[in-house]
Amino acid sequence: MHSADTIPVVWNENSSAEQYERARVGRVFNLRRPDRFPVAIVEAEKEEHIFEAVQLARKKDLRISVRSGGHSWAAWSVRDGAILIDLGKYKQIDLDEKTGIVAVSPSTTGQAINSFLGQKSLMFPGGHCPDVGLGGFLLQGGMGWVCRSWGWACQRLVAIDVITADSRRIRCDKNDHSDLFWAARGAGPGFPAIITKFYLQTISLPTHIRESVYIFPKEDFKIAFEWVTSIAEAYDTDTEIVCVGRFVPDYKESVVLVCFTTFKSSDEDAVKALQIAEDSVPPTSLQKHFARPTSLQQQYVQQGLANPSGHRYCTDNAYIDNDADVPDVLEKAFTTLPSRKSFALWYAMAPLSRRTLPDMALSMHSDHYFAIYTVWEGAEDDEQCQSWTFNIMKEMEPHTIGQYLGDSDFQVRNTKYWGKDQGEKLMRIRQNWDSDGRICGYLDRGDKSGTSGLQNIL
Ligand SMILES: Cc1cc2nc3c(=O)[nH]c(=O)nc-3n(C[C@H](O)[C@H](O)[C@H](O)COP(=O)(O)OP(=O)(O)OC[C@H]3O[C@@H](n4cnc5c(N)ncnc54)[C@H](O)[C@@H]3O)c2cc1C
Structure with missing residues (x-):
């Protein structure tokens, strides 16, 4: 582990092979590991580390990828030539008991949030598997418990804190930066910023x-x-x-x-x-x-x-x-x-x-x-x-x-992921917020999609 100023970084070029490999794929759920090699992995422990990692990537003109729970089947977080910001060590859960809104860091798992909320007789319908991270799960919509009538988990999203590709810290909700808030509910791995915190409306715990x-x-x-x-x-x-x-x-x-x-x-x-x-x-x-x-x-x-x-x-x-x-x-x-x-x-x-x-x-x-x-x-x-x-x-x-x-795995098959208008709007939002393609985005075959995103056709 080496420090670039103050952040914990594992560089490919000057870490042991074992240390680099652990940081690269140690938290990837799928044992079918990818042949893709980030330049460095920042093992963020707090929001400040994420901010500094974005600045580091900008300084070195490198792309950024993000890992929350590491459960993407296709290991979207592992990208060639990028700085991977791994949020696994950044853990935070804060409940506002008056509103029932819980603020969580993105690597919080469905099981972790519900162990915490259960003590307060509350629940959040996260992913079915214990260890899926809320980060990737919520971004793509979130097929949580009783989705068929309780709705998509992202429908309970109240706000997000993000660090933008040009390293600004902002809060997004239905009033402020509402376009990013719109995108956070369904953009999946093409979201054009890094979410540092989700604010979620909890429900009463069914006993x-x-x-x-x-x-x-x-x-x-x-x-x-x-x-x-x-x-x-x-x-x-x-x-x-x-x-x-x-x-x-x-x-x-x-x-x-x-x-x-x-x-x-x-x-x-x-x-x-x-x-x-x-x-x-x-x-x-x-x-x-x-x-x-x-x-x-x-x-x-x-x-x-x-x-x-x-x-x-x-x-x-x-x-x-x-x-x-x-x-x-x-x-x-x-x-x-x-x-x-x-x-x-x-x-x-x-x-x-x-x-x-x-x-x-x-x-x-x-x-x-x-x-x-x-x-x-x-x-x-x-x-x-x-x-x-x-x-x-x-x-x-x-x-x-x-x-x-x-x-899904866009390297294998490409189809339709959003309605036509929503797909077009999403690609525009991505281009507005990250015109340089700093955040890696959708991993298609050869990792070429960049700012164009996915075609969204059957
Ligand atoms: C065993 C298993 C069970 C599953 N069960 C369900 C289920 O019940 N319901 C369901 O809907 N899905 C389920 N999934 C799918 C899962 O929700 C997705 O794979 C999701 O992407 C995993 O999120 P993660 O944070 O763990 O993954 P990661 O691999 O950490 O993240 C996936 C991608 O999301 C983006 N991302 C993550 N965090 C951030 C962030 N903070 N800011 C910006 N971008 C970010 C990045 O592009 C990242 O590469 C399951 C997957 C597995 C492996």
Whole structure:
């Protein structure tokens, strides 16, 4: 570690290989590590370090990349020839108990914020996995708990503090620098500044969480899927609904799980919400688990097990057209998984997808969010696992209307991420705030997109 004036920096040219490698990718979740090499990594511990890192990059005329939680599947933070500002050591959570607004540093994880808020009987619907950073998650919209009716996590964003590409410190909200505030809710990794703090509106903690899980043989995918989609849109609005194709210990073949997780303030309400599924479930399920008590902490443990660290991942996703024959479009992905740890996921988005969203960059959705998480252990399986994912998504393409940034890799596939007008407005905002392309932005093939950003076409 060397100090450039006062900041903690690990330079590529004069650190040990081990030290540099730890700083470069040690906090990258995906074990499929990129061949991209920043000039230096600033391990910021406070806001001042971020400010000075931006000045350092300007002085040396280098690009800047940012890492909050390190969970970008495609490791967007790791960029050739850049100064990487790693926010992992910059930790802050401050609650204003009068307003219920919590101010957090961007590397705060969903689990950390909820452990803190839980003590105050509050909650923030962050990412499902315990360790996803709020930084990347909120910027792309944030598919948090009960997104289908509680809304996108970024809809609870009240303000942000940022350091601009020309190193000014500003606060942005609906009145001040409202264009940047608009962009912060959906720009994803193309946001043209560095966020140092998020101000988030919390909600009351639902004290009674219960889940029902129904397991079907994969041959019955269509039966299970047609059932869950037939009840999803009108289902209880505090209930999250997912359908997952995956392997579970009891069965040799993969199975189809349909899960309802409800967040209520009494047991009676929780059981009542889950009864609707129980009363209509098709008779062919292999196992039924009705309304078992759970907690946010248990949910994080389950999610952590389903998304193990220390593994190689390849993910892709699509919003499926509401008018498509969705069971038909998804069947192959759900029933031909390439490894025992991989899974395919459908996440109910209605009724949110039928509402008019607030005016913000995030502007793409349908009733059907579909994602593949291909998970494996050794580099020898890279080719097979990646080509399975690529081929599945290719076949699906005619039935898709776009993608969610959070599970995307623009180096592999490019599609539509925002409505047409919102996409154009976002690219203008990016150019206004960072005309030199100081902040690395969207990582496309060859890292060429710069200030032009993404094309945003199907
Ligand atoms: C196991 C796992 C589970 C997931 N579950 C969910 C989920 O439930 N819901 C969901 O919506 N997504 C989910 N995701 C996707 C995840 O939200 C995105 O990958 C997100 O980008 C991760 O944020 P991060 O801060 O951890 O990542 P990072 O890799 O640290 O950041 C990603 C990029 O965001 C930008 N960025 C981050 N912080 C800042 C900042 N302070 N200022 C400016 N730009 C910044 C940078 O371009 C950065 O490279 C999951 C991912 C994983 C690996």
